[in-house]
Amino acid sequence: MVAAWAACLCGHGEANSRTLLLLISKKATPTMSMLGFLKPPHLGWVVRNLRDALVDKLKGSPRRPEQARAYVEANATRGDPASVLATLDDFARHQRFLMNVGPEKGQLLEAEVDRAGKNARILEVGCYCGYSAILMARRLGEQGRITSLEKSGTSVAAARAIVDFAGLSGAVEIRHGASSELIPTLEGNFDLVFLDHWKDLYEPDLRAIEAAHLLRPGSIVFADNVGSLFDPKQYLAYVRECGHYESRSEESHIEYTKLPDCAEISVFLG
Numbered sequence: 675m676v677a678a679w680a681a682c683l684c685g686h687g688e689a690n691s692r693t694l695l696l697l698i699s700k701k702a703t704p705t706m707s708m709l710g711f712l713k714p715p716h717l718g719w720v721v722r723n724l725r726d727a728l729v730d731k732l733k734g735s736p737r738r739p740e741q742a743r744a745y746v747e748a749n750a751t752r753g754d755p756a757s758v759l760a761t762l763d764d765f766a767r768h769q770r771f772l773m774n775v776g777p778e779k780g781q782l783l784e785a786e787v788d789r790a791g792k793n794a795r796i797l798e799v800g801c802y803c804g805y806s807a808i809l810m811a812r813r814l815g816e817q818g819r820i821t822s823l824e825k826s827g828t829s830v831a832a833a834r835a836i837v838d839f840a841g842l843s844g845a846v847e848i849r850h851g852a853s854s855e856l857i858p859t860l861e862g863n864f865d866l867v868f869l870d871h872w873k874d875l876y877e878p879d880l881r882a883i884e885a886a887h888l889l890r891p892g893s894i895v896f897a898d899n900v901g902s903l904f905d906p907k908q909y910l911a912y913v914r915e916c917g918h919y920e921s922r923s924e925e926s927h928i929e930y931t932k933l934p935d936c937a938e939i940s941v942f943l944g
C-alpha cells in the first residue's frame with residue numbers, strides 16, 4: 675500500500691485517483707511512511723490531490739496523461755522541447771499534479787545526462803507523460819538515444835504524442851509493458867538509467883538490469899523520489915551496501931512542492 679501511495683503521488687503507473695481513493699478506504703494499511711504524508715505540513719497538498727482526483731472521477735474526466743496531452747497540444751509550441759516542458763510544469767502547478775521529475779530535480783538529472791555525454795544511451799523506467807524523456811533527450815546529440823519503459827497504455831499513448839509534439843520522437847523509443855518483462859529483453863550497455871516508477875520495484879528492477887548486463891563500469895543510476903516519505907530503505911540499502919556502486923544522496927523536494935525529497939545518484943563500479 676505504501677508503494678501504491680507513493681507511486682500514486684510521485685511515480686509512474688496505473689495508480690492515480692483509484693489509489694488515492696483506496697488510501698482513504700478501509701483497505702488502506704497506514705504505516706509511518708504513509709502517515710508522513712498526512713502530517714500538517716503536507717496535508718494541504720494531499721487534500722488538493724484527493725479533491726482533484728474525486729472531481730475527475732465524478733466528472734468522468736479523461737485520465738491525467740490524456741489531460742496533460744490535450745493541455746500541451748493547446749498551449750505549447752510544436753517542435754520546442756522547452757515550451758513543452760514549461761507547459762507541463764504549468765499544468766502540474768495550476769491544473770493537476772503530475773508525478774514526473776519536475777524542474778528542480780530535473781536540473782540534477784540534466785547534470786547527470788551531461789556527464790553521460792552527448793551520445794549517451796539512456797534507459798528510463800517509468801515514462802508517464804514523457805516529461806523526463808524530453809528533458810533528457812533535448813540534451814543529447816544526434817547519436818544519443820533513450821529507451822523508456824511504461825506499463826500504462828494510457829501513459830504510453832499520451833507520452834508518444836507529447837514527445838512527438840516536442841519533436842524528439844527520433845531520440846525516444848517508448849516501450850509498453852511491465853518493467854520486469856521488458857528489462858530482460860534489452861541488450862547492450864546503458865550509460866544512464868533513470869528510475870521513476872513504482873518505488874518498491876526500484877531494487878528488484880535494478881537487480882534485473884544488472885542480471886541482463888545492461889550496465890558498464892561508470893554507468894549512472896539516478897533514482898527519483900527516495901526521500902524518507904517514500905520508505906526507500908530497501909533500495910538505498912542495496913545501492914549503498916552491495917559494493918557495486920558509489921552512491922550519493924541529493925536533497926531536493928517532491929516535484930512541484932516544498933515537501934522534502936531526495937534523489938539517489940549511483941555510479942556502477944562493476
Ligand code: CA
Pocket residue numbers: 684685773774775870898899929
Ligand atoms: Ca517522480
